[in-house]
Amino acid sequence: MGKPIFLLFGGNQLNFGVLNKFQKKGYLVYVIDWNEHPQMTGDRHYRLDVKYAGPIIEALKRDGSWPDVKFGYTSIDLAVPALAEVHRALGLKTISDSGLENSSSKCRMTARWRELGLLNREARQYRHCEDSVFELSKRMDIIIKPDNSASSRGITIITRGTAGDEVRRAFEKAQAEASDRLVTVEEFVVGREYTVEMLGDADGHVSVYAVSRKTHTENAVRNKIAVKLHYNCEPDDLQRKIADYAVRCYKALGFSCSLGHLEILLKPDGTLSPVEIGARSSGCIASDLVDIVSGRDFLKDWFDVLNGGSVPDGLRPQSTRSSMFFFYDLPAGARIVRRCNLLDFTDEAVSSRFWDRSRLTEGYQVPLIGSDNERIGYEILEGPKSLMTVEYIKEAEQKMLEAMVGRQ
Structure with missing residues (x-):
């Protein structure tokens, strides 16, 4: 037997935290990505379609790698069924067939939520x-x-x-x-949007690991593109309210032995309404941001569940830390006049684990964006919850914008 192998379905750079985590744990990370030159290749790159498990399993067996494969991860909704099939072939527990069907269709999930009185729009x-x-x-x-x-x-x-x-x-x-x-x-409901990171086991228990307040850019072409996911920034009672509702949404779709990434709206009247859910998490959220606020190793807990482990019900105790997926959100059409970044305007107690500042250069003209992949840079932030509040980050961002693009 060789070194253990971890499969990463998708070589997008936002999965860097996942790759980094498992390489540090001593795994070889094999990246499955159809692109000839993905942003990340790990220890080995298989140029295969992430939507089809058969060719992936065949290639790993042909190369003699299959006996060392332990499990895998994806941030891609369309790759979830293939990953589940790989896990089944490895003898691991997986999400049910009905859960897979519901997770792969917004139509199915909204119909089910409406049937159970969870969708109030x-x-x-x-x-x-x-x-x-x-x-x-x-x-x-x-x-x-x-x-x-x-x-x-x-x-x-x-x-x-x-x-x-x-x-x-x-x-x-x-x-x-x-x-x-x-x-x-x-x-289209105007309200405050949140994301919820969950993990359920085979016995019907569901843990909520983290809740984030989600902010969308105004510099997009009639689209909702997230530019901030701020974890553990809300009072505990509100996080518990959101967590309890999220668990009901997760269970309604027949999820089990699965991650759950739920988007949910808090309407002006105080009621909650689910937007959509993926039977997965997302890149640095799964590898770092959730761990910071929950004090757990989220992906290790998932691996334990795949091997028959269990989780407690409800919201996990939250730490005294806050974390944030911060995307640089600059006014469309503006031109960068000074190279700087957010951390130039924050206290040293706020730090960034990973970042992409490659386009934050003098002379760069900011375009309108049409999808997640067109965002121009990011930070994976962490800091004390008492300091790294929503208002604190807004103030730091405003100072940065004034310096970077001359915004008043």
């Missing part, structure tokens, strides 16, 4: 751009999105009263990104 699914789509757009702001896609592609926010031709174009854009050609049209 308008949401419909379509194969064709029917008259009722236009009728909805006349009555309310809506969001049109693919049933399944990656990196926030194909999503358009439509304000009430938008011309019919524009609504149709948004529908066609979403349908082009959906592999099943299904489109979800929902009431």
Whole structure:
């Protein structure tokens, strides 16, 4: 037997924390990515489609690596079924077939949540751009999105009263990104959005490891693209309220032995409504940000669950630390006049584990962005919860923007 092997489905740089964690643990990290030159290749790169387990297993067996493979991870919704199939082939516990079906379709998950009274907003699914789509757009702001896609592609926010031709174009854009050609049209609710990181075991127990307040950029083309995920920044009672509701959403879809990355809305009236869930986590969230606030090794706990381990119910005790996925959010069209970064304007108690500042150079002109992959840089922040508040980061960011692009 050789060194243990960990499979990373997707070579996007935002998975660097996962790669780094398992290499430090003594694993060889093999990256599965269809691109000829992915952003990360790990100890070995297999140029294979992450959506199909068969060729991946065959390649690992052909190379003699299969006996040393322990488990894998993905941040890609479309790769979750293939990863589950690999885990089954390794003899590990996996998410149920019904859970997989529900996780791979926004239409399925919203229908199930509506059936159980968890979805308190308008949401419909379509194969064709029917008259009722236009009728909805006349009555309310809506969001049109693919049933399944990656990196926030194909999503358009439509304000009430938008011309019919524009609504149709948004529908066609979403349908082009959906592999099943299904489109979800929902009431666009203004509220505070949160993400919830969960792990359930085979016996029906579900732990919530972290809750983040989510902020979207205004510098996008009618799309919702996250630029801040701030963990452990809210009072404990609010985090417990969100966690309890998130567990109900997780269980409603038949998830088990699975990670869960839920997006959820806190509406102005204080009620909660789920947006969507993935049977996965996301890059540095899973490797670092959750660990900082929960005091746990999130991915190790998942590996234990895959091997028959259990988790306690409810919100895990939160540490005295806060963490944040901070993406640089600069005004579209602005030009950088001074090279600097957020940490130039924060206390030394706030630090960054990983970052990408490669485009924060003098003369760089900021574009409008259309998907997650077009964001221009990031920091993986941590600091004392008492210091690293939402207001503190906003103030530091404003000082940075004034210096970087001359924003007043």
